[in-house]
Amino acid sequence: MIFLIQKTLIFTIPLLIVALAGMYAERSGIINIALDGIMIFGAFVGALAAYLFRGNPFFVDHNQLTFILSMLVAAIAGALFSLLLSFSSINLKADQTIGGTALNMLAPAIALFIIKIFFAKDQLEMVPAVNSAGQTKDFGYVILNNDLGPVGRTFFDKAYISTYIGIALFIILSIFIYKTKTGLRLRACGEHPQAAASVGINVFKMRYLGTTISGALAGLGGYIYIATVANGTASGAVAGMGFLALAIMIFGNWKPLGIVLGAFLFGFLKCLGVIYDQLKININGQDVYFLKELGLPMYFYNLIPYVAVLLVLMFTSKRSRAPKAEGIPYDKGMR
Amino acid sequence: MADMNKNDQVREKTPFFKKPGVSSVIASLVSILGGLIVGFIVLLLISVCNKDMSVSDSLKGIVTVLGGPFSAGNSGDILFQLGNMLFQATPLIMTGLSVAIAFKTGLFNIGAPGQYLMGAMGALIVSLSIPTTVVPVWIVWILALLAGTLLGVLWGAIPGFFKAKFNVNEVIVCIMTNWIAANVVSWVFNSTKEKFVNYAETKINFINKTSYNGVATPTLGLDKLFNNSYLDISIMIASAIAVILYIVMNKTTFGYELKACGFNKNASKYAGMNEKRNIILSMAIAGGLAACGAALWCLNGSQDFKWNTYLTLPADGFNGIPAALLASNNPIGVIFSAIFLKYIGVGGSNLSAQSSFNEYVSPLIVAVIIYFSGFSKLIKDLIAKSGKKKKPKNVGYGTEDPTPAADNAAEAKTAEGGSEV
Numbered sequence: 001m002i003f004l005i006q007k008t009l010i011f012t013i014p015l016l017i018v019a020l021a022g023m024y025a026e027r028s029g030i031i032n033i034a035l036d037g038i039m040i041f042g043a044f045v046g047a048l049a050a051y052l053f054r055g056n057p058f059f060v061d062h063n064q065l066t067f068i069l070s071m072l073v074a075a076i077a078g079a080l081f082s083l084l085l086s087f088s089s090i091n092l093k094a095d096q097t098i099g100g101t102a103l104n105m106l107a108p109a110i111a112l113f114i115i116k117i118f119f120a121k122d123q124l125e126m127v128p129a130v131n132s133a134g135q136t137k138d139f140g141y142v143i144l145n146n147d148l149g150p151v152g153r154t155f156f157d158k159a160y161i162s163t164y165i166g167i168a169l170f171i172i173l174s175i176f177i178y179k180t181k182t183g184l185r186l187r188a189c190g191e192h193p194q195a196a197a198s199v200g201i202n203v204f205k206m207r208y209l210g211t212t213i214s215g216a217l218a219g220l221g222g223y224i225y226i227a228t229v230a231n232g233t234a235s236g237a238v239a240g241m242g243f244l245a246l247a248i249m250i251f252g253n254w255k256p257l258g259i260v261l262g263a264f265l266f267g268f269l270k271c272l273g274v275i276y277d278q279l280k281i282n283i284n285g286q287d288v289y290f291l292k293e294l295g296l297p298m299y300f301y302n303l304i305p306y307v308a309v310l311l312v313l314m315f316t317s318k319r320s321r322a323p324k325a326e327g328i329p330y331d332k333g334m335r
Numbered sequence: 336m337a338d339m340n341k342n343d344q345v346r347e348k349t350p351f352f353k354k355p356g357v358s359s360v361i362a363s364l365v366s367i368l369g370g371l372i373v374g375f376i377v378l379l380l381i382s383v384c385n386k387d388m389s390v391s392d393s394l395k396g397i398v399t400v401l402g403g404p405f406s407a408g409n410s411g412d413i414l415f416q417l418g419n420m421l422f423q424a425t426p427l428i429m430t431g432l433s434v435a436i437a438f439k440t441g442l443f444n445i446g447a448p449g450q451y452l453m454g455a456m457g458a459l460i461v462s463l464s465i466p467t468t469v470v471p472v473w474i475v476w477i478l479a480l481l482a483g484t485l486l487g488v489l490w491g492a493i494p495g496f497f498k499a500k501f502n503v504n505e506v507i508v509c510i511m512t513n514w515i516a517a518n519v520v521s522w523v524f525n526s527t528k529e530k531f532v533n534y535a536e537t538k539i540n541f542i543n544k545t546s547y548n549g550v551a552t553p554t555l556g557l558d559k560l561f562n563n564s565y566l567d568i569s570i571m572i573a574s575a576i577a578v579i580l581y582i583v584m585n586k587t588t589f590g591y592e593l594k595a596c597g598f599n600k601n602a603s604k605y606a607g608m609n610e611k612r613n614i615i616l617s618m619a620i621a622g623g624l625a626a627c628g629a630a631l632w633c634l635n636g637s638q639d640f641k642w643n644t645y646l647t648l649p650a651d652g653f654n655g656i657p658a659a660l661l662a663s664n665n666p667i668g669v670i671f672s673a674i675f676l677k678y679i680g681v682g683g684s685n686l687s688a689q690s691s692f693n694e695y696v697s698p699l700i701v702a703v704i705i706y707f708s709g710f711s712k713l714i715k716d717l718i719a720k721s722g723k724k725k726k727p728k729n730v731g732y733g734t735e736d737p738t739p740a741a742d743n744a745a746e747a748k749t750a751e752g753g754s755e756v
Contacts, residue, residue, distance in 0.1 A: 094709035101656050102706035109699035116693040117381060247507040299522035302645055306511040317501045
């Protein structure tokens, strides 16, 4: 059980952060279909930063500091990369789907091009590095805390600092978009930008803000994904996580609470597919691998999360409501 | 009356480069030029940073990419690469058409990879399980193509059904069905391993080629013509389908209804069209097109299909999106944009083989081209504007520009029209 919750958290956090990223862009009126690309870009730059940091023994000693710093770099990279989308869709009023698709193609191209030129490989792996005492240390950010009670162990053993950062960010950003003046203005620009402009809100600025926050979160999510789920390997792909996050955002009805629910449901079912053969319950002192003994193939468990999302959507979709002005370039003359 | 004359004037005055079709092509060409310039700058930066390379290397690099298959070296290789490029463009044309048709109906078909996988599965199973000793080969070929296409139609109809019946965003359903398809295909082939997996060549990751059962698309000697490449008539089939689609979309009531649904769903409903039926039909057609592309690819007879695909989706499915965008969703344009994408791709692999740059510069250039193609409306507006600024000048100097003459003609017409009234 503890194992299951830990695994679920690891899968959920990147999904949660990136779905939140999508929400920020779309509530400000910009469809960010580039989430996948920005994740790839953030993951690549973050991995590159971690690689460079770990050339210095000081950073090998302070592993968690390296993690936090490279997460920061990934977020900045994502924010900068998303400016390409903002520029085309806000300033030049280009089609947002086209801009997003371009970014989705651009990110893996840049990442793989640079990795192959400078490392002569098709992927950038986090290799062991030497610390200040001259020992070779493996890459890994996991925190081990075995001497806690069952509840403590669930959340603090084999955990990543990114999990707490992700949860904290989620709380802060949910409050920001609903309880602050800027958040209200941002949402107004996604619903009716002309009305927002008529009361003196700078629509361009708000949309830039939304998309840039979105980019930073997606970049961060991408790096967290490769650091925790994909063994620290930047390979120009994030297994379609960006698109899944987009789906979870729609699933969550463009609202933080819905998103967190969707992310946990999906993360749980998804990790079930990965670890179903390791799940065991103890019956009369014997370990029983109950899911494995059903004899269903792995593909069945992999299918569950996607089918479940479709089923849930079938019953909840009547309430589904996208921001009204999303995807429509702001035109002052449309008032 | 006055309005009508005004329209006449506008039509007659439109110079060649301001016609909508022409300005679209110009906009695409400007995007392509922009992409190539950015690609060149990237190569230039790399060559400056790298001590082993000189600036001339980057120039040579961009020429290699631009040359596509023609930068292969000797004429035999050029023909071989050209043939393969045309063959590989076939599934891309089909997925491009799939995305374009959905776009025309106001739907974003990001589900082409899943539909593609279903099509491949249908075609492979039928072509490998019907014994060709009993049934003639060409019948098996047609059955396989139909089976693949039909599976794709059904698979594509799912997002359409969800959209029409439950008002679920088609993007999310497409993404889900992609991964469901990837798992279903792997599952089916995993449980029928003995029958379909290529044990003979110990390629256990791949399904038997359809030629194993004697089924292959006719080549009409095209493969020989292009130096034993894979080329067969599937490129012609795809092109014919594109032309048919163009006619259906632009010249029939059905196509008009689909487009009306894309422009304004509520208005088309108000006009008495069944917008729900149109959404489902459009997605079903899109699914069938993508699946047909996969079936054509598999039925070539010499292609290896990787069956354990539950972690990856086929790239040709996603690349249908840029192919459609580059062609501004024009079915005939998709033929050229798909071939162009593969052309740049071949150029990239030649670059990788011939220099210390790598093949990823091609997707980079393509991505930048797509980015710029988003500005096509801006470019078109600029083209339209540029004429307006020039006009008074031309009239003033009385140059050989045809505009004043057209003006006069239109004026004369107006006068005639006026007198009649």
